[in-house]
Amino acid sequence: QVQLVESGGGLVQAGGSLRLSCAASGRTFNIIGWFRQAPGKEREFVAAKNWSGGVTYYADSVKGRFTISRDSAQNTVNLRMNSLKPEDTAVYYCAAARLLPDRVGVKDSYDYWGQGTQVTVSS
Numbered sequence: 001q002v003q004l005v006e007s008g009g010g011l012v013q014a015g016g017s018l019r020l021s022c023a024a025s026g027r028t029f030n031i032i033g034w035f036r037q038a039p040g041k042e043r044e045f046v047a048a049k050n051w052s053g054g055v056t057y058y059a060d061s062v063k064g065r066f067t068i069s070r071d072s073a074q075n076t077v078n079l080r081m082n083s084l085k086p087e088d089t090a091v092y093y094c095a096a097a098r099l100l101p102d103r104v105g106v107k108d109s110y111d112y113w114g115q116g117t118q119v120t121v122s123s
Helices: none
Strands: 004-006 010-013 017-023 029-035 044-050 056-058 066-071 074-082 091-098 117-123
Touching: 004 091, 010 029, 017 066, 017 091, 017 117, 029 066, 044 066, 044 074, 056 066
Parallel strands: 010 117
Antiparallel strands: 004 017, 017 074, 029 044, 029 091, 044 056, 066 074, 091 117
């Protein structure tokens, strides 16, 4: 059974940085990533990577500002968020699944979800 546990959310001023971490257990997935959901909005794709390689995927809204990476020693996937904007405010969820690349950005394709961590960016 896959378990995902997020950490690292918090409050930051616009222009600041945060790092989210997702501790993953179980190995029935090949893709792991991050989604976010702001109040009153649909959950949207943020970034993902394949667990065993270097391929990464990003939403256009975060390209150049966010970086997803894996820490093999800690068995975690991290999301480094720079140049944060108020519109990045949301609950961020870690998610994992066994997927083909064309499904990476589709939330309904993911089987496993963490509990979420709040990120608030003040203006």
